[in-house]
Amino acid sequence: xxxxxxxxxxxxxxxxxxxxxxxxxxxxxxxxxxxxxxxxxxxxxxxxxxxxxxxxxxxxxxxxxxxxxxxxxxxxxxxxxxxxxxxxxxxxxxxxxxxxxxxxxxxxxxxxxxxxxxxxxxxxxxxxxxxxxxxxxxxxxxxxxxxxxxxxxxxxxxxxxxxxxxxxxxxxxxxxxxxxxxxxxxxxxxxxxxxxxxxxxxxxxxxxxxxxxxxxxxxxxxxxxxxxxxxxxxxxxxxxxxxxxxxxxxx
Amino acid sequence: xxxxxxxxxxxxxxxxxxxxxxxxxxxxxxxxxxxxxxxxxxxxxxxxxxxxxxxxxxxxxxxxxxxxxxxxxxxxxxxxxxxxxxxxxxxxxxxxxxxxxxxxxxxxxxxxxxxxxxxxxxxxxxxxxxxxxxxxxxxxxxxxxxxxxxxxxxxxxxxxxxxxxxxxxxxxxxxxxxxxxxxxxxxxxxxxxxxxxxxxxxxxxxxxxxxxxxxxxxxxxxxxxxxxxxxxxxxxxxxxxxxxxxxxxxxxxxxxxxxxxxxxxxxxxxxxxxxxxxxxxxxxxx
Numbered sequence: 001x002x003x004x005x006x007x008x009x010x011x012x013x014x015x016x017x018x019x020x021x022x023x024x025x026x027x028x029x030x031x032x033x034x035x036x037x038x039x040x041x042x043x044x045x046x047x048x049x050x051x052x053x054x055x056x057x058x059x060x061x062x063x064x065x066x067x068x069x070x071x072x073x074x075x076x077x078x079x080x081x082x083x084x085x086x087x088x089x090x091x092x093x094x095x096x097x098x099x100x101x102x103x104x105x106x107x108x109x110x111x112x113x114x115x116x117x118x119x120x121x122x123x124x125x126x127x128x129x130x131x132x133x134x135x136x137x138x139x140x141x142x143x144x145x146x147x148x149x150x151x152x153x154x155x156x157x158x159x160x161x162x163x164x165x166x167x168x169x170x171x172x173x174x175x176x177x178x179x180x181x182x183x184x185x186x187x188x189x190x191x192x193x194x195x196x197x198x199x200x201x202x203x204x205x206x207x208x209x210x211x212x213x214x215x216x217x218x219x220x221x222x223x224x225x226x227x228x229x230x231x232x233x234x235x236x237x238x239x240x241x242x243x244x245x246x247x248x249x250x251x
Numbered sequence: 252x253x254x255x256x257x258x259x260x261x262x263x264x265x266x267x268x269x270x271x272x273x274x275x276x277x278x279x280x281x282x283x284x285x286x287x288x289x290x291x292x293x294x295x296x297x298x299x300x301x302x303x304x305x306x307x308x309x310x311x312x313x314x315x316x317x318x319x320x321x322x323x324x325x326x327x328x329x330x331x332x333x334x335x336x337x338x339x340x341x342x343x344x345x346x347x348x349x350x351x352x353x354x355x356x357x358x359x360x361x362x363x364x365x366x367x368x369x370x371x372x373x374x375x376x377x378x379x380x381x382x383x384x385x386x387x388x389x390x391x392x393x394x395x396x397x398x399x400x401x402x403x404x405x406x407x408x409x410x411x412x413x414x415x416x417x418x419x420x421x422x423x424x425x426x427x428x429x430x431x432x433x434x435x436x437x438x439x440x441x442x443x444x445x446x447x448x449x450x451x452x453x454x455x456x457x458x459x460x461x462x463x464x465x466x467x468x469x470x471x472x473x474x475x476x477x478x479x480x481x482x483x484x485x486x487x488x489x490x491x492x493x494x495x496x497x498x499x500x501x502x503x504x505x506x507x508x509x510x511x512x513x514x515x516x517x518x519x520x521x522x523x524x525x526x527x528x529x530x531x532x533x534x535x536x537x
Contacts, residue, residue, distance in 0.1 A: 053421060058344070085423030095414035098437050098533040108422040111432065146534055157418070164422055 003067075004029045004168060004198040005050060010064035012045060012054070012222075019045045021222045023064070027168075027215075032190060032199045034209035034230065037219030038250070043202045046219070047170050049073075050200065051087040052080050068168070085112065088166035092173045094153035096145035096160070101128075101137050104145045104156055108164035123163050131159035132189050151182025155189065162193075169193065171201040175208070187212050206246055210234050218242045281512070288509020291502045297510065300472050301487070306499040310507055312468040316385065316481035317514065320464060321453045323389030323477065328396045328449070333442070336404020341430050360398035364458040367395050371463035385481035388464025395459055396449040403448065407441025408434055437533060443526035447519045454515050457485040466490045484511050 005027035012020040020042045027033050035043040045054065052073060054060045066073045073083055085108075096104050105124045114120060124141070128134040133155040137148070145156055154174060161169065171190075175183040190199060190212050203209050209216050210230060217227035218241075226233060226242045237243040244250055295309060302308030335352070343349040371391035381387045411434050419433040420426075435442075465480035466487075482490065488507045491500050 051421065053417065056417070056420065081423050081425055083423075084421055088423075089417075089421040091414065091417065091421075093414065095412075095418045097415060097418065097433055107419070107424075107432070111419075111422065111424045111428045144532065144534060160418075160422065 002029045003027065004069070005200075006065070006067040007049075008065040008067075010046075010049065010062070010066060012042075012049060013061045014057070015059045019222050020049070023222075023224055025217055025224060025227060027198060027200055029198050030194055030196070031214040032194050032201060032212055033215045033217065034213035035200065035202045035217050035219060036204075036206060036209050036245075038245070039204075041219040042222040043219045044172055047089075047172055047200060047202050050168070050170055051084050051089055053084075053089065055080060085164050086166055087168040087170060088161040088164060089170040089172065090154070090157050090161060090174045093177050094150055094157050096148070096153050096156050098144065098146055100142045101145050101148070101156060102141040104160050105163050107160060112164065127159040127163040128156075130162050130193070131155045132185065132192070133159055149182070151178050151185060154178060154182065154186060158186075158189065158193075166197070168198045168200065171199065173202050173204060176204060183208070206234075218245060220245070284505075284508050284512060287505040288507070288512075291506030292509060296506055301468070301503075302497065304496050306497060308497065308499075308503065310484060310487060310503070310510065312472045312474075313482055313484045313487040313507070314510065314514070315473045316464070316468065317454055317483040317485075319475070319477075320385055320389045320392060320460070320481060320483055321450060323386065324392035324396065324453055325446075325450070327390060328393035328400055329446070331393075332397045332400025333404045335401045337408060337430060339401065340405045340408035341426070341434065356398040356401045359394075360402065362395075364395055364456060367391055368459040368462040370394075371459065375463060381478070383463065383465025383467070383480040384478050385464055386477040388460045388481060388483075389477070391459045391463040392453050392456060395456065396453060399449050399452070400445060403445025404442060407438040407445065410441060411437050440526050440530040443522055447523055450518055450522075451515050454483075454518065455485050455511065457483075457489045460486050461489065484514070 003026045005025075007023055007025045007027075010020055010023040011018065023042075023046060025033075035046065037043050048054045049062060049066060050068075050073070054062070062074060068083070068087065071078065073087075097107060099107075102124055105127050106120050109120060109123050114123075125134065125138075128137060133152060136152060137156075140147075145153065148156060154177075158169075158174075175186045178186065187208065190201070193199060194214075201209075201213065213230045215227065216230045216233045218225045218233070218239075220241060226237060226239045233242065234246055237246060297309060297314060298311045299309030300311050301313065335356070339349060339353065343352070368391065371387060371394075375381050375387040375390060376383060415433045415437065416429055419429040424432070460483055464482065464486070466482050467480045468474075468482050469476070469479040484507055488504055488511070491497065491504050491507070497503060
């Protein structure tokens with residue numbers, strides 16, 4: 001299958017500390033790639049390289065190559081606003097805007113210039129359906145999103161993202177703040193979404209990585225120790241450290 | 252007996268006492284001022300022009316000037332103050348320059364109003380030769396309120412969770428779109444609170460205006476010309492008490508004071524209540 005994102009020799013520094021070392025990774029089209037590893041190993045930092053959210057942090061320096069299709073995301077001609085439309089992100093804690101459900105989903109299309117009311121209605125409904133939330137919110141579209149449960153809020157954030165029609169979905173521990181049932185719903189949703197999107201998910205939960213992903217990369221101290229097909233990595237890890245981590249000996 | 256409990260009980264009592272003391276003081280002030288002033292208030296008093304040497308004058312022009320000067324001063328200070336606040340909160344990277352800007356605003360905030368009044372007298376009234384004018388008063392008042400506006404704006408924007416900005420930027424919004432659509436709406440209540448604060452101060456301010464807008468009013472009423480002198484209610488209150496020759500100065504002062512309180516109250520409700528309703532709607536409480 002074709003690579004959607006190709007990372008080569010990626011190094012990242014926060015001031016003088018190096019957070020990522022010589023990272024190489026291939027992220028395939030319409031697959032779910034899971035990034036696992038202990039806290040502070042650099043997996044979230046890596047995720048934020050892919051849509052350049054690290055740009056917001058003072059003193060971050062990146063070298064190496066990150067290709068989206070065939071274009072370097074750090075290239076001088078890349079418009080970061082456009083990049084983030086193509087590579088969207090769902091955060092650890094659900095972060096809907098303090099607006100109505102409708103306005104949350106319509107936020108993206110509106111900032112990208114869509115005004116047509118009927119078209120917006122369509123996008124809102126389709127996005128909510130794709131995020132498996134429509135049935136629960138169709139009768140409260142114009143009430144504040146902050147009244148939804150945590151799990152619903154997270155699916156709303158996914159719907160909000162789908163509304164801008166991204167190509168890649170980055171998910172930073174999307175269910176770590178949710179209860180088991182909401183987590184299950186998100187995981188089922190991911191299986192639906194991978195038909196149309198390339199998904200990269202950071203997770204602390206190894207069962208989750210094993211359940212949902214096609215490919216897994218194990219991060220440790222800013223390096224990728226091992227990456228490959230999820231089945232293989234979890235059943236026959238090549239590296240001793242991977243084995244120790246997935247069997248719960250540390251982390 | 253546990254000494255922690257004694258201290259806990261004692262501090263509870265003391266905090267209650269402090270709270271009640273402040274409340275009591277406030278109630279006393281209000282009762283006193285309104286008690287003296289309300290009997291004087293009548294439609295005629297509120298609307299008719301004042302008289303210099305005889306009894307029976309009103310405060311119509313002063314009331315009008317109060318709002319006119321307030322309006323003009325906000326017209327000058329809000330765009331600049333809010334703009335600078337947004338810049339400091341959202342755009343400025345930490346640097347010497349931004350620290351300098353912040354320091355300057357804080358210095359400006361501590362300048363006594365009488366100094367700003369005299370500054371206005373020298374620059375606007377004398378050097379620029381405007382004389383005592385409504386425009387000059389509004390400009391000096393804007394200067395007085397500018398630092399407060401900058402600060403309140405910066406603080407209310409900083410109180411907006413970073414996650415809103417991240418969410419917006421991650422959807423491909425530009426910085427301005429993020430500020431305008433994701434940050435300003437939740438910060439609105441804080442901004443409005445700041446606005447009522449500076450407006451209340453502007454309505455009550457006398458020292459700045461005595462030396463810039465003067466202590467007399469136009470012969471015409473209402474007069475929209477910003478180049479005529481424009482005494483406000485607060486200045487009138489001071490003037491009547493300090494050098495007024497009217498036989499009914501006591502009543503006029505009492506009535507003016509009561510009217511001032513009512514005006515500030517009405518103004519706060521007028522812009523505070525809609526902002527609160529808007530905020531509740533954002534947060535999904537009905």
